[in-house]
Each structure stands twice: as C-alpha cells, then as structure tokens.
Amino acid sequence: MIKLNLKSENERINGQVTYDEKDGNLDFNPRSNADILLLISYMNIGFDSIQKSANQVWGYTPKESWIKKDLLLPLHIQKGKVELEENLESGSWRLDKKEVWLTYYDLKQNWLCFGDFMHDNNDRCVEFLENVLAVVDNDQCLKSLWIKPYFK
Numbered sequence: 001m002i003k004l005n006l007k008s009e010n011e012r013i014n015g016q017v018t019y020d021e022k023d024g025n026l027d028f029n030p031r032s033n034a035d036i037l038l039l040i041s042y043m044n045i046g047f048d049s050i051q052k053s054a055n056q057v058w059g060y061t062p063k064e065s066w067i068k069k070d071l072l073l074p075l076h077i078q079k080g081k082v083e084l085e086e087n088l089e090s091g092s093w094r095l096d097k098k099e100v101w102l103t104y105y106d107l108k109q110n111w112l113c114f115g116d117f118m119h120d121n122n123d124r125c126v127e128f129l130e131n132v133l134a135v136v137d138n139d140q141c142l143k144s145l146w147i148k149p150y151f152k
Contacts, residue, residue, distance in 0.1 A: 003085040019149035074125040115144035
C-alpha cells in the first residue's frame with residue numbers, strides 16, 4: 001500500500017478543475033509536471049518526483065458511471081499538501097487493485113467522491129488543489145478523492 005503524508009500549510013495550489021460533459025474528461029489547470037501517477041480507475045493524481053507532492057488531477061470519468069447521492073463533505077478540511085511517504089520511481093501506481101472504487105456525485109453541491117464517502121474520526125483531509133480534497137485513513141492510505149469541477 002502506498003502511504004501518504006498530509007501537511008497542513010494554509011495554502012493549496014490554485015487553479016480550476018473542469019469537466020467536459022461531451023467526452024467525460026476531467027482536468028486541472030494550470031497543468032504541472034507530474035511524473036509519478038497514482039491511479040484510481042481512469043483518474044490520475046499526479047506527483048512531482050522532486051517535490052514528492054501532488055500537483056495535478058486528471059482523467060476520464062463518464063457521467064454514466066456516477067452514482068447520485070447526497071454527500072456530506074469530510075470534516076476538518078485544511079489546506080495543504082499531499083506527499084508521498086516512500087520513494088517511488090517515475091511511472092504509474094494503481095490504488096484500486098483490490099477492489100473497484102465507485103464514483104459518487106452530489107447533484108446539489110456538485111461534488112464528486114471517488115472511493116469511500118463515509119467519514120471516520122481518525123480520517124485526515126487536505127485541500128491540496130483548489131476544490132480537490134484528499135482523505136487519508138489512520139493507516140495513511142488514500143480513502144477518497146473529492147473533486148468539485150466546473151462543468152463545460
């Protein structure tokens with residue numbers, strides 16, 4: 001399992017996540033160099049291997065695969081960084097090997113949740129990109145990725 005460190009820093013990478021309803025692509029702009037990718041289905045969380053921190057999200061997520069659900073946002077959201085605890089070589093690393101991560105969509109709030117939407121008191125949550133949240137469990141493993149895209 002790939003372990004992640006969340007660092008609260010009172011800042012995040014500013015930008016905008018857009019979702020193209022025609023082709024199902026989700027993208028964060030501005031784009032940054034990311035040579036280590038953590039994969040959830042067809043979604044990518046990009047990391048810079050020098051900084052070892054997440055700086056990008058993008059991927060394919062067709063609306064037809066979303067499960068509509070009223071979601072409660074994670075508790076105690078802080079701005080900060082998501083960093084790799086271990087040294088990974090450049091390349092792709094799959095997080096959903098054991099089971100498929102479902103995608104939930106809250107129509108009222110416009111939030112997507114990839115993974116487990118249930119909250120636990122031991123979970124930690126950081127907004128590392130504007131409108132992009134990472135939730136990590138007590139074992140420092142990614143539990144869910146939350147994204148609030150702009151639809152175009």
